[in-house]
Amino acid sequence: MSSTDVRTDESSADNSPPGITGGPLARFGARMAGNFKWVVTAWLVVIIGLGAFAPSVFGSLAGAGWQSNGSESVQVRELAQEHFGGNSSAAIQVVVHSDTEQVTDPAVAAVISEVTDILAADSRISEVIPPQPGMSISPDGHTGILIGGANGTTDEMVKAVDDLKGELTAASTDSIEVYPTGASALWSDFNKANHDAMIKAEIISWPVTLAIMVLAFGSLVAAGLPLLLTLAGLVASAGGLVLLNEITPISVWAMNFAMMFALALGIDYALFLVVRFRDALRKTIDAGRIDPQRAVAETMDTAGKAVLLSGLTVLISLSAVLLVPAPAVRTMAVGIMLAVVFVLAATLTLLPAVLGKLGPKVNAGSLPYAKRQVHRSPKFATWGQLLHKHPWPFAIGSLLILVALSIPALGLKVAMPSISVVPEDAPVRQGYELVQAQMGEGAPGMLQIIAPTAEAEQTAQIAASVDGVSMVTPPMPAMDGSDYVMLQAIPNVDPSDPALETTLDALRAELPEGAIVGGAPAENLDLQTALNEYLPIVVSVILVLGFLLLLIALQAPLIALLGTVVSLLSTGAAFGVAKLIFQDGHGASLLGFTPQGFLNGWGPVFFFAMIFAIAMDYTVFLLSSVKEHYENTGDPHGSQVDGMAHSGRVIFAAAAVMIAVFFSFALAEPLPPKEMGIILGVAVLLDAILIRLVLLPVLLRLTGHAAWWSPTWLRAVLPKIGFSHS
Template sequence: MHTTLLYRIGHAAAAHPIRALLGFAAALAVLLAASSAFGGETQENWDVTGTPSQAGIELLREHVPGAGNAFARIVVHADDGTIPASAISGLRDRLGDMDHVATVTDARFSADRDTAVLTVGYDVPVTDRSIMGNADGLTAAITPTRDAGLRVEMNGSVPETAAAPIKGHAEVIGIALALLIMVFAFGSVIAAGLPIATAIAGLIAGSAGITLLAGIINVSPTAPMVASMVGLGVGIDYALLVVSRHVEFLRRGHTPVEAAARAVATAGRSAVFAATTVLVSLMGLRLAGLPTYSSFGFATAIAVIAMLGATLVVVPALCRVSGRRIVPRTARRAMITENTDRMPLTARWAGRVGRRPVVAVLLALIVMVTLAAPAVAMRTWPSDSGAQSSELTTRRAHDLLAAEFGAGTNADVVVVAPTQGVDRDELSAAMTAVAQIPGVTAVAPITESPDRALDIVPITIGHDPADAATGDVLDGIRDRIPDGAILAGETAYYDDISQMLQRRLWLVIGFVVAASVVLLTVLFRSVVVPIKAAAMNLLSVAAAYGVITAVFQWGWGLSLLGVDHPIAVSSWVPILVFAILFGLSMDYEVFLLSRIREDWLASGDARASVISGLAKTGRVITTAAAIMVAVFLSFATETDILMKMLGLGMAVAVFLDATLVRMVLVPATMSLLGRANWWLPTWLDRMLPHIGLETADDDSGIPAAPGEDSPDVEPDRKLTPA
């Protein structure tokens, strides 16, 4: 996309704002109508093809009614005395009458008979739309038992999908905080409200696009929330970048139409390439090997593209409608006589950092490495009922089971052996060996499936599923079962997922970093800048990992987030946080370096260009980061533990990226390297396509608007870095 094209888009939208806004609204209406007609509902897909536990689950689904599919545990507890038999029999009957229920086990009583547990097996997977996130049938079945004075809690795959629904208040909180931050930063309600209005328009378009996506592929129910979180942040950032550049051009005396057109041609160009880096990072999620991650990547990409489209069309139109009122009144009076002798605070800061770059780099690295250090001890496990808030019935059921029957009761471990492939005597001998493994508390007798195709052996372990020792116990069982037998059950399935994601994390990191370095090399015509940017972004992500580990796994300040005990980091978090954060960090890198390179090409002064670039972008980046931190922290207020981890981790990383990285490490390292920042081998320069970033304000590629003279420039002037 050439600068002249972006200029024309911005100029057309600003010259005819009503047409532009009505056209965008019409396109939005068509998109909403299409999503209503052809869109689909969200549908989770938790199958993990290629893992042993998934193969075991498929065998159970095929040969054993109610096994391998969705399940629920109903825990009944009497505060005084024992549980009446009539209460259990009535409850069992009501559970059996529910839709899709294949089996209801007999009640298992605790030693003192004050607690009983029944397990409900369904004939469909937990991802089936009729039961996922829907515990109404279970609630109706247990209500009479609760009314009789007994305490009834439930966990298992069905209740856990319904226990902590996304409340949706995070977007409202994030938008409100963003508005307050921008009013404070810019001193103009109009300037603050314009990016918010644009982001809301983009949010609506993105939501419609995700609904259309759900009509084509399975989209995780959580994906729209993550897409909204990221889309809202980048949407406000992109709009803020263009609005700030528009105000800058207004202060220089350009007409509102010309200022808007130039803002889209310059800042809009940065937004285009910033969005490209985000999209590259999101595509790395496909390498994680889980359909859920692919849906996260596609949904978030749609949200980012929708926000970019709104930025390029809605922002210039609203800028024209706002006229000069977008500039604070006090600044309007002083537009012509503005004193530019005093350097902005960010420029003075960059100068100080540049005078002592080694000290600045060392201090910043010490802080970042210290924050990242806990990540070395990170332990991951898919979030289960034991990780959730004690306000939820799933957590209360988990605690009751652990207290009355032992921690391993919450684990689901079973050996599945096809009778045609595994000798019964060999399996029996293996189970005798399994019973001797430390951490295995019981091995049930071998039973056959109804069609005699499978031998099945339930195993009870002595640890909570998320306990660090559980993985060793499962590995011990795998080592002892005969060839052809499979370790299955929910706990083994979670363990397989956790191990697979740990391996795939490095593949995702390698792809995203390599692709981003190539893209930045093309954009900035430099080898040093992209490598340095990638290293700093990795440092920000590592610091986020460290903070997540310290807070959630070690329990530092955990109560502030409404969580009452330390837990393992969710296995879903590391890859998701990396892919999103690396792209967002590159956003700020593109914003800052584009202005630094612009000044470098104009002046050839490496140190001065750093100071000038930071001065021009400091307030925008700081404000944008503050907004994104507010948005992400608002998502940490959700009940679901995964959203808390994502919100906190990304908020911390963005804060560090906008402060220690952009305000200390970038100016310090660029001052140290000087002209070497822009070194590019001649042979590589010939190979790479030429794609410019922001053009200079007086670039001849931006045509003059009617009534404005073309700026005097030397069109062939080009500086070749040494």
């Protein structure tokens, strides 16, 4: 019995709306269309309820979390906060400098006293440690560093800097400069710059997206629907993140990524459904009666199924990132997943209800050319025929381009962000550069060593002898009387210099067994190590789960395997382009940034998951359309051409929307949003044009019936899923 027969039999056995045929999604969609008021009311309750929390999302979410849980550096931070007055990597460092006066002069001392009072008045500061000669006062005496010990989590300390930095910098005078610096201040300024950049990019991307949608749909009403639905999903997810943050800290980056990704993906989903609905509605009109509910049922039974499977693919890809033991990375994935869930829910419930209500009005405000538009694109049908007649030149050409762009990725270097990712006028960068100028290249990145008191002298001697260490401060006993001492090892290189990793490894290898090494630069290096170690695991999980989902959806092992493998090509090519731009600096002046010499460390893990999710999104859209026609005709040639004719324009328009959204982030000043926008934009561009509209159709042409073959035992095991509607 075919999958179509199963759906038809099922539909007659339940209380589906009269005359509605198809599978569960068809009946579900028809119910949504038939209960417009209830569906809209439910969504209004969700949007208003969660939307009440949404405005506070950026102020509520966590600002830190960039660490490798369980690492040696995190142990050092925890011990420092417990036993050394909070003098940990999360402490707030305040630089006080004067070109004309020394730290001990009355005017500078008065400013230091004022800064001390500001810090001491905040409950998140435990001990205020004044500038110490030989440790935190520059050799010329013109610069001193106060330490505001951390009396809270890393997230709380970032918020403390958010709250205090205005007051601290206001303590400056005409001749004395005051700058908060250190890791907490870095994330405070970095998060603000990143947030401002994301908002700017969103403001640019929305009108551009609307223009593309109007061109794609040819109707103002149809074009506006995806944007409104996506906005509803984003508002709900923003409120959801605020509530989730009450249970466990969620990185503010979660919302940043969610805004961008959900906008692009939500429009993709709505675009696919609205285009199919307009075609299904036209069929009912041609049959002699307007039946929006039947059109919704057909839409959900075909395009709706593809959207659901696509959404599951995205969620599965991102869930693999949860394996990485870094709170910020995990919660970024959680944020995107939550946004995708809400956007997917809106697409599968609210959109069918609205389409059923609008009916022919979905074409209101149509442009002249849109009235001649049909779902089957003659241009993409012609393109499909061309690929069928000449498969090898297109296959070889697209493969050569993708492989050539992928080769540079073999030399890709990754590291955690350097100080250059924040704007030059940010207080943390000004303080950082001032400390370097006055105290040496490695001074902003001191390594902290905690050792048992009995090993203090031995630890100090060995640390001072390690290559790459310029100075070691005298052992400082624990403030609570416990059996620990702390030493500060000042490297002779910038904290972002790759040589620092060698110095850290040497310290850990040569110091006595009881001594452990941490500090902000060590936390970055430990996190990078964890990201590197988990990358192959995350990639493997994503590939296996992606293949299994395609296998279940398409019921054919060969095309599921090919669909998974070709998705790697756009990923590799995107990282190759990333290496050329962000590591080698090609086009840096045009894009307005200074290369760091590496890609930000979380990029490979996170971008791989996102790029692969998008690639599989388009794979499902194309192959579900081809399989629908193959189920009806059994003709691999005709189904490949018809699949292209019916999905090509949608894929092209959806890719244009995604590219516009992602490339808008290339205008951002901070480097990470720029990296994110360009890498994802390039990936979508290459994937949509060279893979979904060239290579994958050619592979269907070359494999023929074999692409859709499945052994009997596998068909017996897999759930029956079909894409044709009856």
